[in-house]
Amino acid sequence: MSQAFFKTWVENKKASGSYATPPRIDGKNDAIIMINDQPIINLSSNNYLGFANHAALKEKAMEAIQSHGVGAGAVRTIAGYNDLLETLEKTIAEFKQEEAAIVFQSGFACNAGVIQAIALEGDVIFSDELNHASIIDGVRLSRAKKFVYPHNDFQALEELLKLHRHHYRHALIISDGVFSMDGDIVNLPSLVKVAKAYDCMSYIDDAHGSGVLGPYGKGTVAHFNLSGQVDFTIGTLSKALGVVGGYVACSQVMKDYLIVNARPLLFSTALPAAVLAPLNEAFKLLKQSQSQVDTLWDNARYFQSLCIQHGLTLLPTQTPITPILIKDEAKAVRISKACLNDGVYISAIQFPTVPLNTARLRVMISATHTKEQLEKAANIIAYHVSTQ
Numbered sequence: 429m430s431q432a433f434f435k436t437w438v439e440n441k442k443a444s445g446s447y448a449t450p451p452r453i454d455g456k457n458d459a460i461i462m463i464n465d466q467p468i469i470n471l472s473s474n475n476y477l478g479f480a481n482h483a484a485l486k487e488k489a490m491e492a493i494q495s496h497g498v499g500a501g502a503v504r505t506i507a508g509y510n511d512l513l514e515t516l517e518k519t520i521a522e523f524k525q526e527e528a529a530i531v532f533q534s535g536f537a538c539n540a541g542v543i544q545a546i547a548l549e550g551d552v553i554f555s556d557e558l559n560h561a562s563i564i565d566g567v568r569l570s571r572a573k574k575f576v577y578p579h580n581d582f583q584a585l586e587e588l589l590k591l592h593r594h595h596y597r598h599a600l601i602i603s604d605g606v607f608s609m610d611g612d613i614v615n616l617p618s619l620v621k622v623a624k625a626y627d628c629m630s631y632i633d634d635a636h637g638s639g640v641l642g643p644y645g646k647g648t649v650a651h652f653n654l655s656g657q658v659d660f661t662i663g664t665l666s667k668a669l670g671v672v673g674g675y676v677a678c679s680q681v682m683k684d685y686l687i688v689n690a691r692p693l694l695f696s697t698a699l700p701a702a703v704l705a706p707l708n709e710a711f712k713l714l715k716q717s718q719s720q721v722d723t724l725w726d727n728a729r730y731f732q733s734l735c736i737q738h739g740l741t742l743l744p745t746q747t748p749i750t751p752i753l754i755k756d757e758a759k760a761v762r763i764s765k766a767c768l769n770d771g772v773y774i775s776a777i778q779f780p781t782v783p784l785n786t787a788r789l790r791v792m793i794s795a796t797h798t799k800e801q802l803e804k805a806a807n808i809i810a811y812h813v814s815t816q
């Protein structure tokens with residue numbers, strides 16, 4: 429290993445035209461962002477409901493800094509936990525219709541920590557091929573054997589289970605709830621059925637489902653009316669909830685186990701009050717009204733219909749995540765740059781985030797976009813897809 433090796437790697441990537449550099453954004457991340465003093469339509473944020481800049485959430489963050497200070501002090505198993513964290517975990521458990529919840533520093537830390545803690549030597553994990561990187565890393569950190577099944581294909585999963593399940597002690601089936609780069613939804617009824625038939629625990633990462641799918645944005649499990657049927661439901665507090673953090677909703681027994689075994693809880697400082705207090709407010713808003721979630725879906729349907737009218741190739745999304753397939757990586761980066769020059773920020777997603785030769789422009793719709801902004805953005809994207 430040497431610096432020269434990595435210098436060559438970076439030079440080659442840049443020479444290929446597929447080295448993408450994100451822009452510097454001045455000020456807040458919202459439907460309109462400022463880049464180089466220009467207002468730009470932002471189609472690259474997971475701020476689905478606009479909570480990242482919600483006045484009530486900002487107010488709660490400022491109050492919490494005054495009452496609780498800016499840092500948590502240490503890991504929760506050493507420094508203890510505060511009232512805000514206690515309220516948040518109770519709120520999440522209730523929202524997800526589960527017995528308990530544990531809050532982590534991020535969704536990534538949650539997947540890495542929980543999977544590693546529950547899948548042990550002699551166990552086996554069955555994981556969807558399109559699962560998020562944090563699941564893949566959690567699986568790598570565990571000592572369990574892994575089998576990857578074709579995307580959302582529960583017949584194929586059943587074949588794997590028939591062949592391998594009986595060789596292992598405990599088994600875990602893991603899937604994204606909403607697939608983050610494609611926008612489609614797990615076939616949860618089939619997953620739950622197969623898990624029961626083959627004595628497996630089930631694990632759904634609902635980072636992009638929470639706040640988006642189901643009544644009041646309760647997520648993928650509620651969307652399928654399967655509350656109580658999934659052993660672990662993961663969520664993030666950084667996307668629809670607008671701040672940062674992750675959580676697992678589960679039984680009280682599993683909470684009692686994880687709280688002393690999940691390594692991010694044992695070895696990484698807890699979230700500060702300025703994060704916890706606005707999250708409590710975000711859940712309060714979600715429970716009060718369905719209107720932000722409805723606006724998000726209305727905007728998504730509008731934008732997706734514009735894309736179809738323009739002849740753009742959409743991957744078969746079922747959610748506001750709108751992936752426009754380009755395939756060629758360098759072309760996707762060129763289109764992304766051209767759109768930015770014309771006032772639309774849309775990131776080019778390429779390998780290793782998605783499989784090779786499936787580069788795409790991933791449009792993230794928010795409840796805070798106006799119809800005019802979406803129409804303008806669709807025109808600009810369609811123009812550059814056809815001319816680049």
Ligand SMILES: Cc1ncc(COP(=O)(O)O)c(C=O)c1O
Nearest residue numbers: 534535536560608635664666673
């Ligand atoms: C499916 C999925 N899981 C987990 C994460 C990680 O969440 P966080 O950003 O809170 O670390 C993401 C974020 O991109 C995601 O899309």
